[in-house]
Amino acid sequence: MSVFFEGKKVRLRSIKKEDLPRLQNLMGEPETRRLVGEVFPVTEGGMEKFYQDCQETKDRIWMVIEDRETQRLVGETGFLRIFYPWRTADFSLILWDRRYQGQGYGRETAHLMLEYGFNTLNLHRVAIGVPAINKRGVAFWKSLGFREEGRQIEGFFSDGVFSDFVMMFLLEGDYRGRSGERQGS
Numbered sequence: 299m300s301v302f303f304e305g306k307k308v309r310l311r312s313i314k315k316e317d318l319p320r321l322q323n324l325m326g327e328p329e330t331r332r333l334v335g336e337v338f339p340v341t342e343g344g345m346e347k348f349y350q351d352c353q354e355t356k357d358r359i360w361m362v363i364e365d366r367e368t369q370r371l372v373g374e375t376g377f378l379r380i381f382y383p384w385r386t387a388d389f390s391l392i393l394w395d396r397r398y399q400g401q402g403y404g405r406e407t408a409h410l411m412l413e414y415g416f417n418t419l420n421l422h423r424v425a426i427g428v429p430a431i432n433k434r435g436v437a438f439w440k441s442l443g444f445r446e447e448g449r450q451i452e453g454f455f456s457d458g459v460f461s462d463f464v465m466m467f468l469l470e471g472d473y474r475g476r477s478g479e480r481q482g483s
């Protein structure tokens with residue numbers, strides 16, 4: 299199956315080998331790298347390894363994000379460190395192409411993935427860690443119902459300065475309450 303989910307703005311599908319050059323190129327975007335804490339150069343070997351890791355769906359389910367209209371690859375999203383006995387997973391969502399940020403692509407992608415996570419994978423808890431310097435990121439997760447549960451104090455280092463890492467989570471009950479509200483509205 300190529301397209302896994304389709305929304306109004308985005309299509310989510312599994313990663314193909316042909317995606318690697320564009321993804322590697324996008325992953326060089328300096329401001330987004332800074333906001334998500336990427337510090338090492340993106341190498342071809344690293345991309346190949348990433349591709350191989352994405353073929354295994356046991357504890358990771360990864361997808362690329364396409365702009366539905368143009369089918370341009372604009373980012374990536376996925377669950378990682380999935381642990382089915384505890385029904386937990388970490389979540390990631392990055393719109394590497396900055397031209398697509400701030401237009402609802404992130405929100406739609408997150409809704410598709412959270413729906414899948416809670417209602418198909420049967421997750422109970424989804425967590426995310428965001429550098430505190432990424433104020434938009436923190437606001438974004440809050441807008442989706444994620445709550446802050448603590449901070450790794452000075453757990454993040456960027457541009458010569460230590461800052462906090464904000465740990466956030468969303469439980470299935472919170473998610474179902476919110477999606478019920480959306481459907482009722």
Ligand SMILES: CC(C)(COP(=O)(O)OP(=O)(O)OC[C@H]1O[C@@H](n2cnc3c(N)ncnc32)[C@H](O)[C@@H]1OP(=O)(O)O)[C@@H](O)C(=O)NCCC(=O)NCCS
Nearest residue numbers: 333391392393399400401402403404405434435437438441
């Ligand atoms: C963070 C990110 C995923 C958000 O996706 P997006 O498509 O840009 O955001 P959306 O347009 O869907 O906005 C959804 C909500 O997030 C919040 N938000 C988005 N941009 C914001 C900003 N600049 N300031 C404050 N809140 C913001 C708002 O609540 C917004 O809802 P609204 O439009 O109804 O006000 C995206 O910008 C991104 O990939 N950024 C770089 C990587 C990153 O930070 N990833 C996540 C952190 S690990």
